[in-house]
Amino acid sequence: MPELPEVETSLRGIAPHLTGRRVVRLVARERRLRWPVTEQVDAAVAGRRIEAVTRRAKYLLLHLPPGALILHLGMSGSLRVLPAETPPGVHDHIDLVLEDGRCLRLRDPRRFGSLHWAEPPVEAHPLLARLGPEPLSPGLDGAYLHRLSRGRRASVKTFIMDSHVVVGVGNIYASEALFRAGIHPHRPAGRVALPRYEGLAASIKTVLTAAIAEGGTSLRDFVQEDGRPGYFAQALRVYGRAGQPCPGCGEPVRQQRIGQRSSFYCPRCQR
DNA sequence: CCGGACGCCTGTCGGC
DNA sequence: TGCCGACAGGCGTCCG
Numbered sequence: 001m002p003e004l005p006e007v008e009t010s011l012r013g014i015a016p017h018l019t020g021r022r023v024v025r026l027v028a029r030e031r032r033l034r035w036p037v038t039e040q041v042d043a044a045v046a047g048r049r050i051e052a053v054t055r056r057a058k059y060l061l062l063h064l065p066p067g068a069l070i071l072h073l074g075m076s077g078s079l080r081v082l083p084a085e086t087p088p089g090v091h092d093h094i095d096l097v098l099e100d101g102r103c104l105r106l107r108d109p110r111r112f113g114s115l116h117w118a119e120p121p122v123e124a125h126p127l128l129a130r131l132g133p134e135p136l137s138p139g140l141d142g143a144y145l146h147r148l149s150r151g152r153r154a155s156v157k158t159f160i161m162d163s164h165v166v167v168g169v170g171n172i173y174a175s176e177a178l179f180r181a182g183i184h185p186h187r188p189a190g191r192v193a194l195p196r197y198e199g200l201a202a203s204i205k206t207v208l209t210a211a212i213a214e215g216g217t218s219l220r221d222f223v224q225e226d227g228r229p230g231y232f233a234q235a236l237r238v239y240g241r242a243g244q245p246c247p248g249c250g251e252p253v254r255q256q257r258i259g260q261r262s263s264f265y266c267p268r269c270q271r
Numbered sequence: 272c273c274g275g276a277c278g279c280c281t282g283t284c285g286g287c
Numbered sequence: 288t289g290c291c292g293a294c295a296g297g298c299g300t301c302c303g
Contacts, residue, residue: 002296002297003296003297006296032280034279034280034297034298034299035299058297058298072297072298073296073297074279074280074296074297074298075280075295075296075297075298076280076281076282076295076296091281108280109280109281109282110279110280110281110282110295111279111280111281112279112280112297112298113297127299151273152273152274153273153274154273154274154275158274158275161297163297163298170296170297171295171296171297172296173296217296219295219296239296259274259275259276260275260276260277261297262294262295
């Protein structure tokens with residue numbers, strides 16, 4: 001479900017409702033997420049004020065000085081801000097109850113999401129410490145990708161989906177960015193020349209920015225904070241379009257598994 | 272260090 | 288209609 005645009009959309013949706021509010025308590029109906037949600041988290045957040053909500057990679061950071069709550073939506077997580085008394089559904093696992101009578105509710109059917117408490121310095125938390133640059137920051141450019149990829153034999157698609165290389169490029173947008181850059185997803189990362197990496201870095205930024213502007217991509221169950229879906233699915237050029245004509249040349253879009261993930265590409269436009 | 276496979280879960284869909 | 292396998296937007300961990 002959530003790639004970076006969906007996480008960013010969630011952030012923009014929830015931040016105005018959370019910033020400056022005090023957390024009354026955490027209610028955990030199901031603690032078995034990707035990692036168990038410990039009672040240490042409950043104790044850490046209760047009574048603290050949310051100073052700011054930010055994002056690092058696909059992690060949402062709720063800053064409750066002196067530490068922060070690190071929230072990940074996994075494959076199927078979504079967030080809503082609701083009256084705290086709203087009856088929860090079966091997959092509504094966690095509520096962060098606020099002083100104003102509302103709550104931030106995490107719904108996550110597959111339970112691949114996670115919730116951690118990070119003591120300061122927050123950025124030194126093991127989940128955050130080794131992440132690559134943000135894709136929309138100047139830290140990601142063609143020269144960086146080119147330099148880091150020298151000698152790498154893994155596919156360029158696997159390479160750009162590696163969070164140590166660059167964060168936030170998930171399976172959908174990896175296929176989309178490679179299509180826009182005209183690079184075959186199976187090409188070894190070390191055999192992509194600098195000018196093509198410059199194009200790829202630009203494509204990553206363009207596709208992520210466009211997806212954020214549309215409120216993300218809703219394929220199955222992703223909804224924004226207010227319950228509306230994202231509208232970027234209609235703008236996808238190759239993802240999920242196996243057999244359909246390539247928007248560039250009309251050749252049927254091909255689907256192939258690369259590193260256990262479905263990849264979509266045009267065999268004619270991408271080399 | 273690198274690359275690839277695995278496993279954690281539930282829901283949905285296509286084929287028979 | 289029902290069953291069953293394949294697959295789904297992530298990612299830390301393990302193994303060679």
